[in-house]
Amino acid sequence: MPTVTIKNFGKFYIKGRKTLLDFLVDKNIPINASCGGRGRCGLCRVRIQKPPPPNDIEALLISEKLLKNDYRLACQKQTSEDIELFMPKVKAKKTAKKEGFGLALDLGTTTIKAGLVDLKSGKIKDKTTVFNPQNSLGGDVMTRISAAVEGKYKQLRESLLFGIEIAKEKIGIAKPIFTTVVGNPVMLSFYLNKPVSGLSRYPFRSAIKESTFLKNPTRYVFPIIGGFVGGDTIGGILASNKYQREGIFLYIDLGTNGEIAVIKKDKIVALSAAAGPAFEGVGISSGSLAVAGAIDRITYNKGFRFRTINNKKPIGICASGLIDLLALLLNLGWLQEDGRLIKKIEIDGFGINQDDIRKLQLAIGAIHTGIEVLLAKLGVKPSEIKEAILTGEFGSSLNLESLTKTGLLPNGIKQLRFEPDLPLQGAIMVLLGNDALERVEKIKKLSEHLELALEPDFQKKFVSNLKLTSWS
Ligand code: FES
Known part of the structure; x- marks a missing residue:
């Protein structure tokens, strides 16, 4: 013994x-x-x-x-x-207001999410979402990379760090004892003060690949998969708990930088599809993030009916509401498959116009093409997908029928699961346990990156997928 x-x-x-x-x-x-x-x-x-x-x-x-x-x-x-x-002598503890708290961060192109965790009890004390102040320097990662290359790197980095400080202030923690960080490769590069120029052109190489431990303050930054597929995807896959399971799973993070992965037991193949910020309600005339008051479900019965998050007064329409609306308009014949809107639409003062439809079409077409390429690569039919796991800025009531009607998801998927904050949950899991840290490295090892734009016929496929219709 x-x-x-x-x-x-x-x-x-x-x-x-x-x-x-x-x-x-x-x-x-x-x-x-x-x-x-x-x-x-x-x-x-x-x-x-x-x-x-x-x-x-x-x-x-x-x-x-x-x-x-x-x-x-x-x-x-x-x-x-x-x-x-x-045994060293134990010093009397200083009483700090938030002693023993850890912070999880998800650095997205449009938003920064933060989770505050009481490390002793393992309880999540609070979560918050703030806009990434970098938005004022461009809505998507490519614009920001160009701005950085043209001399605005420092400004962009400081904007991101400022956004993190706002999130920390909102959540009420100044000095977490440990911070874990997920994000797309561009945001993680800014965070780590690494150049982003390698991501400005083919072969789209990120300056970071592996995980990074930082001291003073203590932080762990997730590794990336490759190209524009980052630590947020690794965090999301970790939290989805679907790798090394029986069956085939489709993972989609519908952010500005749409990240898609097919998980087939010991193999994960991932790519990114530039969806733009439409799914986050940005650039859409009545768009909203999925926050209290956002219209997240729309139906039609002799007139539009809708539901808002937390039943609050409507403030705009978030992605799940927008997708419902597109599907309804297609059913009603008020929107054509090529995206032409033939009737003025207004719901409780919130409308959708032709320009909005074009942006949503581009976003849906990009995700559709990404999924199609990945499935073809792995020789997987949509009917073989056991579960599609979606994360991102949707309301909680994603409707599979609307997703397939608009062509965003293929027909035949057996089960749909939606969780808004999977990447952040992955960062929280690492805060709470070392085995999660090992699993992050395992996912990184199992993952392969595919560059969508280099796929044969990518452009042709993308153009044909701009049609708002079910997969053929
Ligand atoms: S108890 Fe906190 S590091 Fe060991």
Whole structure:
């Protein structure tokens, strides 16, 4: 039976498998563990005789000097073999307003999302979404990359960092003890102060590939898959829990930079399709993000009927409402398949015009083409897809019929699941556990990137998919 020998306390025999931290807590030996043993606060340091080399978390959370002096984290050490250690004195805790909180960030082109997590209890305390202030320098990533290359890099980076500060202020945390960051490769490059010029032209190479650990403050930035498919897709796939499962799954993040992946057990193939910000309600005359008051469901029965998020007074129409509306207009014959609107439409003061329809057509055509190319690449028929998982700025009531009627999704998908914040959830999962960190690296390893624009017939396919009609 393995033993733990603690100077000035004694020798103990260990029954069962547990971490050194769990053992110390069981024995009422004082130790500071603000994050509840999740490897995020770095406070459960103990000095171990002949310790093994530090793992990534220990290298991140313990200074080099202390590492050299054999300090390791009790929460990272299993008691499966004999351990001898010295307990450092536990200092009286300073009472900070938000001690023991971690922050998860999803850096999107249009929005920045943040989640505040109490690391001890594992509870999500709050979530918030703010507009990315970079929007004032261009609505899509290509415009921002061009602006950066032309000398506005610093301004763009500062805008992003400012947006993060606004999100932190809104959520009420100044100094999280650990931050995890997902985002598309362009946003992650700005965040990490890496050049974006490699993404301005073919072969669209990002300056970042692997995950990054940063000290002072402590942060973990997700790796990317390739091209414009980023850590947000890895986070979303992690949170969807669908990799290495039986069956074929389709993952779609309908943001400005639409990211699509087909998950076939041990293989993940992903690409990005430039959808533009229409699905986030940006550039649409009555568009809205999926927030309280946004119209997210529209039906027709001798007149339009609608529902708003949280039953609040309507403020605009979010993506799920817009897709419902397109499908209804097609059914009613007020919108033609080529996108021509033949009747003036108004719902409670919110209209949709020809220009809006064109933008939505482009967004739907881009996603349709991306899915089509991926399925063809893997030799998968739509009817073989066990579940389509959608994430992004939709209302909660996505309607499969509207999605197939407009051509956004193929017919025959057995099940549709929608969760608005999967990438952020992935970042939260990493805040809460080290096995999630390992799974991130696994997903990265299993993933292959495909460059949509290089696919034969891409342009031809895209033009033909601009038709608002079901897949043939
Ligand atoms: S308890 Fe070990 S790092 Fe927080």
